[in-house]
Structure formats: C-alpha cells, structure tokens
Amino acid sequence: MRRALLLSCLLLAAPAARAQAPFTLPEADRMRLVTHGLGWTVLRDATAPHGAAEMGMLLVRAQRPVPAAARPGHLARTLQNLRTLHVGPLPAEEHADLAGLPADLLQARATGVPSGVPVVVRAACLYGPARSWLLVASAPVAEWPGLEAEMARLIAGFRPG
Template sequence: MIRRDLLLFAAGLPFQVTEGEHLRMTGQALGWTILRDRAPRPDAPETGMVLIRVQRPVPPASRPGHLAAMLQAFRPFHFPNLPAEEMVRLGGLPGTAIETRGMGIGSRQTVMVRAVCLYGRDRSFLLIASAPEAEWPALRPDVLRVMEGFRPG
C-alpha cells in the first residue's frame, strides 16, 4: 500500500501531509489541498476538513497579526472576535496559530476553527481546519495529528 503522505509529495506539492483517522485527502481546488471527514452525515451543512495552501513568503516584520488578518478575510467563515495568535513550530518552521469559534457563512452554523500559518524563507503555508462545534471534540485530536504531520518539501 502506498502511504498517502508520500503520494502527496510525489504529486508535485511542496509539502507532505499524512491523512488522519477521520480526515482524508479529497482533492485540490483553487490552490487549496483539501482533506475532508471520511464519514460525514449526508445532510450535514458543515463537515470536518483541513485546507492547506502554499503562499508567498511573509517577511518577519509582517508576521505579527498576519494570521488574524488572513482569517478576517477568509470568506467561508465569519469571526466576531479573534484571540491572540500563539507561537507554534511545525515541520521545522516557525508559525502562529489561532483556535476559535466562528460561523459558516453559507450554513450559518457555529464551527470551531484552528488556523496555522507557517513561515518559511521561500514560501509560507496556511493550514485551516474546521468542524461543526458539536463534532470538534471528536475531530480535534485528528486535526492536530494532521497538522503536526505537515512537512514542507
């Protein structure tokens, strides 16, 4: 069996990511790599997912507040208040993370979101995970495993 993280790297993406117990890669669209819940309810207006996007590098002076600004402009969700960014390190890269409650714009459903921006010299990486608030406690450990398994190429 071919491991999914190796397959993603071989597909020409500048990163590796391992699927989770609940999250599997479903494709790419508009520059985003998409992992979705393996067993969503057919009638669910929101489902668990992780989105990953490669972006231009963010200069060190522009990093404070960068992730919050990205989330405020992220159209699928509305965030009334964002907590302070926390410092993280994933895949050998420094970054910032925010975990907060928001609202799905299309569904009007409350969701939990964990967003991470990793800052590399040649590019940055934006990882955004979300799930309906009621499903977040069950999906959060898997979301964290997927994010912690992220490796830049």
C-alpha cells in the same frame, strides 16, 4: 451553500489538478484527501453525512513568503478575510515551531457562511523563506471534540516538500 459550492467546484477540478502536493501530512483516521484545486488541498471528514451544511475540513495552501515584520497579526487577518467563515473575536496568536519553521497558531469559534452553523477553527501559518503555508481546520462545534486530536496531529505533522 457557498461552502458546499466551493467544495463542489474543487471536486470538479480534481481530475485536472491531481498533481503531487508539495508537502506531506500524516495519515488520518477520519480526514481524507478530497482534492487539490484552485491552490488549495482539501481534506474532509469521511464520516460526515452527504450534503451536510458544514463538516470537518482541513484546507492547506501555499502562500507568498511573509516577511518577519508583517507576521504579527497576519494569521488573524487571513482568517477574517476567508469568505466561507465569519470569525468572532480572535485570541492572541500563539508562536510555535512547526516542521522546523516559525509558525503562528489560532483557535477560535466562527460561523460557517452562509450555513450559519457554529464551527471551531484551528489555523496555523508556517513562515518559510520561499513560501508560507496556511492550514485551516474547521468542524461544527458538536463534532469538534471527535476531530480535535486528529486535526491537531495533522497540523503538527505537516511537512513542507
């Protein structure tokens, strides 16, 4: 319910917040831009039933730059502090290069709050000199196999503006 309320608030804020996002994402088959609001850009699974307790989503947010010394564990701490997800034990962050920036990646199981629906979460944090970028993809466990490739492609294709 809370996640649906957050999404509803973002949708209501959409007309006032339709400014061009300072980044690009590749085209998606199922994931469609829903809104920009409260600092987040939200894409959701266009095939999800109306009123679903959880659905495939990709949330993107610019953050303050994260100094190199503070990066170890930053993504895990960020995921553990998201109010709409209760993440279980997290694996070690994978280090990568995305869009020419150093990045950390995680994938884990979580539970939607307050829905209680089990979800898979794939998250990335790209560390740029002027800002960092947080990308959080999630979908119900049963729907993840159908969205996993698209979510991975969206995250890998992310380009800061």
